[in-house]
Amino acid sequence: MNATKYLARILEPVTRTMPIDFAHRLANLQADDGIQQRITILRAKSNQGMLSPDEDAEYKEMVEAIDVVSYLQAKAREVLAR
Incomplete structure (x- = not known):
């Protein structure tokens, strides 16, 4: 079973019980400017193969967090579509 299936379970x-008002807020959630800037910097360094081990770990954590939030946002959009 892949991580997405575990996350779904x-x-x-x-x-299943997500309130509509929460679904609206979650669907529109965005990272603040500081986090977005940090992701941009780490992504560029990653693409150039220039991440330090600490930066690599930080970037991987950010990507995992983004994946979870993206999954929840997809579920929020499903709630709103009903």
């Missing part, structure tokens, strides 16, 4: 009770 773990979060299913939350997404």
